[in-house]
Amino acid sequence: MESKREIFQTMMKRFGLLNKNSCMVGGLEITLVQSHILYEIDKRPSPSMQEVAETLGIDISTFSRQIQTLAKMNLVQKTPSSSDKRIFLLTLTTEGKFVAGAVNESMEQHLDEIFSHLSPFEQETVLHSMRVLNEAMAKSVVCCKPILK
Structure with a gap:
């Protein structure tokens, strides 16, 4: 019988989560972290930088470097808050909105193709199980706990 670790490892490999690059959009290489x-x-x-970093469970210094890279790629704009200049707010540029939309569409197509190999009952069972697993992970002391909204 496969162990829980083996099942997760196989799923991550098949889904491509171990790959360096998530996808190519308009000649730009977008990493998995950047797509998130x-x-x-x-x-x-x-949103503020802190809000997004906490949601993703990324420490602020690593997150800040990612934002600098995305700003250099002209995908994200970082603006000081009008109420508190220490807080930076993030917005997507026009190109950033296009890239985010293209990545989202690609992921939706990928998931639709995967789910097409399941019956409607199996699809609902998998989605339900994933929700239950996400809730358990949120309660776990060993999992990253991003803010759920």
């Missing part, structure tokens, strides 16, 4: 950052910025209006 773009997704989280796109989900909310002008």
Whole structure:
């Protein structure tokens, strides 16, 4: 019988989560971490750097370097808050919105293709099980605990 670790390891390999690059969009190589950052910025209006870093469970210094890279790629804009100049707010540029949308569409197509090999009942069972696992991970003392919204 496969161990829990073996099942997760196989799933991560098959899903491509161990690959360095998530995808290519318009000639830009977007890493998995960068795609997660773009997704989280796109989900909310002008979030702070701290808010997105905490949501993703990334320490602020590592996150700040990622934001610098995304700003150099002209995907993210960092603006000081009008109420507190120590806080920086993040927005996607027009190009950033395009890239975030392209990555999201690619992921949706990838997941749709994977789920197409399951019956509707199996699809719902898998999604339900993933929700239950996410809730258990949020309660665990050994898992990263990003903010759930």
